[in-house]
Amino acid sequence: MATGRTHRPATRSRGIPEATxxxxxxxxxxxxxxxxxxxPTVSSEELAAAAGVNSAKLRKDFSYLGSYGTRGVGYDVEYxxxxxxxxxxxTQDWPVVIVGIGNxxxxxxxxxxxxxxxxxxxxxxxxxxxxxxxxxxxxxxQHTDDLEKIISDNGVHIGVIATPAxxxxxxxxxxIAAGVTSILNFAPTVLSVPxxxxxxxxxxxxxxxxxxxxxxxxxxxxAAAVAGxxxxxxxxPPLRADTAAAAAAAAAxxxxxxxxxxxxMPA
Amino acid sequence: MATGRTHRPATRSRGIPEATxxxxxxxxxxxxxxxxxxxPTVSSEELAAAAGVNSAKLRKDFSYLGSYGTRGVGYDVEYxxxxxxxxxxxTQDWPVVIVGIGNxxxxxxxxxxxxxxxxxxxxxxxxxxxxxxxxxxxxxxQHTDDLEKIISDNGVHIGVIATPAxxxxxxxxxxIAAGVTSILNFAPTVLSVPxxxxxxxxxxxxxxxxxxxxxxxxxxxxAAAVAGxxxxxxxxPPLRADTAAAAAAAAAxxxxxxxxxxxxMPA
DNA sequence: AGTTGTGAATGATTTCACAGCG
DNA sequence: CGCTGTGAAATCATTCACAACT
Numbered sequence: 390m391a392t393g394r395t396h397r398p399a400t401r402s403r404g405i406p407e408a409t410x411x412x413x414x415x416x417x418x419x420x421x422x423x424x425x426x427x428x429p430t431v432s433s434e435e436l437a438a439a440a441g442v443n444s445a446k447l448r449k450d451f452s453y454l455g456s457y458g459t460r461g462v463g464y465d466v467e468y469x470x471x472x473x474x475x476x477x478x479x480t481q482d483w484p485v486v487i488v489g490i491g492n493x494x495x496x497x498x499x500x501x502x503x504x505x506x507x508x509x510x511x512x513x514x515x516x517x518x519x520x521x522x523x524x525x526x527x528x529x530x531q532h533t534d535d536l537e538k539i540i541s542d543n544g545v546h547i548g549v550i551a552t553p554a555x556x557x558x559x560x561x562x563x564x565i566a567a568g569v570t571s572i573l574n575f576a577p578t579v580l581s582v583p584x585x586x587x588x589x590x591x592x593x594x595x596x597x598x599x600x601x602x603x604x605x606x607x608x609x610x611x612a613a614a615v616a617g618x619x620x621x622x623x624x625x626p627p628l629r630a631d632t633a634a635a636a637a638a639a640a641a642x643x644x645x646x647x648x649x650x651x652x653x654m655p656a
Numbered sequence: 657m658a659t660g661r662t663h664r665p666a667t668r669s670r671g672i673p674e675a676t677x678x679x680x681x682x683x684x685x686x687x688x689x690x691x692x693x694x695x696p697t698v699s700s701e702e703l704a705a706a707a708g709v710n711s712a713k714l715r716k717d718f719s720y721l722g723s724y725g726t727r728g729v730g731y732d733v734e735y736x737x738x739x740x741x742x743x744x745x746x747t748q749d750w751p752v753v754i755v756g757i758g759n760x761x762x763x764x765x766x767x768x769x770x771x772x773x774x775x776x777x778x779x780x781x782x783x784x785x786x787x788x789x790x791x792x793x794x795x796x797x798q799h800t801d802d803l804e805k806i807i808s809d810n811g812v813h814i815g816v817i818a819t820p821a822x823x824x825x826x827x828x829x830x831x832i833a834a835g836v837t838s839i840l841n842f843a844p845t846v847l848s849v850p851x852x853x854x855x856x857x858x859x860x861x862x863x864x865x866x867x868x869x870x871x872x873x874x875x876x877x878x879a880a881a882v883a884g885x886x887x888x889x890x891x892x893p894p895l896r897a898d899t900a901a902a903a904a905a906a907a908a909x910x911x912x913x914x915x916x917x918x919x920x921m922p923a
Numbered sequence: 924a925g926t927t928g929t930g931a932a933t934g935a936t937t938t939c940a941c942a943g944c945g
Numbered sequence: 946c947g948c949t950g951t952g953a954a955a956t957c958a959t960t961c962a963c964a965a966c967t
Contacts, residue, residue: 459949478868932960944948
């Protein structure tokens with residue numbers, strides 16, 4: 390998951406496990422699609438398929454919300470949409486500010502799915518004076534100087550940070566001081582925030598790196614399957630950088646888990 | 657976390673747990689920052705703080721890679737950068753295509769951190785004929801018609817989908833047929849892909865919904881703490897939509913976990 | 924003396940499998 | 946009969962706490 394919570398120990402909130410909470414939006418999206426097609430009821434099997442999970446997990450997830458299904462029949466789509474929306478707090482709408490109106494910030498401001506489900510972009514904020522007043526997504530960009538006033542005037546509790554990494558920590562501190570308690574961080578930095586503030590992080594390069602890991606593993610398996618003839622060991626030379634004398638002294642006795650032994654011995 | 661893998665049972669890859677793999681990029685980023693400041697060694701405690709995790713978890717994570725530290729001293733920064741990069745497959749560079757050059761796609765194309773660490777944008781692809789040839793991030797946009805040729809000419813294994821939701825499934829099928837085996841999906845849809853293809857998903861509105869859940873919970877706690885005087889129950893009327901007769905018949909016997917009972921009884 | 928590496932303990936999540944109900 | 950809801954089992958992840966090593 391491209392996502393990752395930062396603070397707050399993985400404790401249950403109101404009895405609902407975190408892993409379940411993270412899936413509720415998926416279910417909600419699948420249910421909304423069914424609702425638009427006027428499908429009245431759906432089984433756990435069908436809904437699970439639409440959401441990309443297995444049905445046992447889905448049923449267990451729903452069991453934390455209550456008994457909202459009908460045995461032998463399934464779930465009432467509209468009713469479930471309402472219950473999940475309520476559970477997620479989407480029956481009210483949340484004003485959100487986006488800080489950092491560069492390429493990404495502008496893309497986020499223009500993102501339609503934003504407004505549709507319970508969220509409303511209350512303001513766009515940027516530190517560049519040249520941006521001030523420029524319309525983005527039909528809304529004038531405001532200057533960082535007014536951040537605190539914007540937050541409190543609009544009763545904003547959720548902030549989106551799309552600034553460069555260097556500015557993110559400071560922006561988060563100002564947001565929090567002004568009353569924000571939930572942050573969605575697109576900047577590639579670990580934010581440190583006080584207790585009670587939730588941070589979720591979306592990080593493109595982390596996602597790509599995780600994919601690269603699996604991709605590499607696939608390539609390795611493939612090579613191992615094909616190999617046997619050419620004795621080309623994939624592992625490059627260790628290239629140990631001896632920057633620290635103390636650590637360097639111990640360098641001789643390194644052990645990898647199995648990395649130094651090629652999966653397939655050269656013949 | 658904004659992320660979520662889609663396919664492939666959560667099995668270990670080469671003995672390294674998935675949860676650990678997901679943290680390696682974080683460690684790598686923190687280590688790279690230390691490296692730039694020419695810090696030679698770092699303890700698990702320090703590095704953990706920089707990466708936003710606790711030190712026991714970090715040490716356990718590293719233990720899956722091998723014994724790369726020195727007791728009494730810590731970890732050699734350069735050496736660890738290299739080992740983690742290698743483990744993540746970043747010692748080679750991965751050509752990547754971005755499909756869907758709208759606001760988001762353009763933002764991704766312009767994102768610097770992309771090129772820096774092992775990834776190279778090999779092509780930008782869009783279905784709009786009007787976009788063809790237009791330069792985005794210093795690179796001409798190519799038309800979807802040529803997708804297959806672009807993938808195979810460049811040996812691309814990783815694709816990024818930034819199209820509207822409606823196009824995503826079809827695009828993924830074409831990417832996969834042409835040889836892509838890892839997909840980073842920004843479209844708000846569940847992709848269904850064959851075995852052996854990895855999908856990671858980044859979804860703005862899911863992240864916001866998870867934040868809203870916690871935000872709502874905070875508001876509830878606060879209200880409960882303050883309350884006792886005003887008897888304003890937060891729970892809205894159930895609003896049951898009777899779309900399905902069968903399910904409706906059973907509507908009488910609903911039970912929520914505790915949702916129908918206000919946390920604080922009105923006096 | 925200081926810090927890693929890791930078994931053992933704990934906790935969270937997923938999966939199984941089936942009783943219970945409509 | 947079909948499908949939900951859920952204990953119990955299995956798996957996965959985190960944390961503890963300390964022996965091992967420099």
